[in-house]
Amino acid sequence: MIDSHCHLADETFAKDLDQVVARAKDAGLQRVMVILEGGNAKEAEQAARLEQLWPDTRFAIGVHPHQAHQFSDDPQSAVSVVREQFAATPSARAIGEIGLDYHYDFSPRDVQQAVFRGQVRLARELQRPIVIHTREADEDTLAILREEGAGEDGQVRGVLHCFTGSDALAGAGLDLGFYISLAGIITFPRAGDLRATVRRVPVDRLLTETDSPFLAPVPHRGKRNEPAYVARVVDTLADLHGLAPADMAARTSANFHTLFRP
Ligand code: NI
Secondary structure (H helix, E strand, O other): OEEEEEOOOOHHHOOOHHHHHHHHHHOOOOEEEEEEEOOOHHHHHHHHHHHHHOOOOEEEEEOOHHHHHHHOOOHHHHHHHHHHHHHOOOOEEEEEEEEEEOOOOOOOHHHHHHHHHHHHHHHHHHOOOEEEEEEOOHHHHHHHHHHOOOOOOOOOOEEEOOOOOOHHHHHHHHHOOOEEEEOHHHHOOOOHHHHHHHHOOOHHHEEEOOOOOOOOOOOOOOOOOOHHHHHHHHHHHHHHHOOOHHHHHHHHHHHHHHHHOO
């Protein structure tokens, strides 16, 4: 079982990081992929601590659309920051999370697009997968991915993280060769439409994540989320696809290794 997307370098985990890691291991997690905000020194420090506690940890590094505004004057400088940090982080495997967020619009849309596009190009150059955050921006996200070569020859690979989108978005993502990653939202009582969509996603394209500290699954809703709870996501996916939880855990872990090359 793998948590393919969590924010363990977030300060909410600073005090009890060792216990959070111990509980993840006890729950049977092989590893986690921790998302680091490009250029955030505090997170990088906690990431170093985490690597000592759990050497199997992997990292994705990227400038999130919420932070893109910091690079308004020169979107290309976001790419330089990520490039440097990626090169200095031997356990980094992906560029992310990156994308577009038109729900919050914390950054001007043209800046979000430029920062996103630049990082897709960087990933392509480095031959690394991308971790996509997209919210109320399906069309533009897909357009940029296609313009940068996704779906052509496997040069732009990745995952739509914390997927809550439509059937159409799932289909478009699958057509581009992307994986679909599910978080605790899939356990929520009102997520019936999402569960129906996920039933149609082939098992060999599914990933599991917590997006902790956010979005704790049932029955932990409203509390701080943590990687150990990814078991609830695995159980729900197993149920939807008629597999035993252990089988779903093994298959989604194999998908993780295929995409991120352990
Ligand atoms: Ni995230």
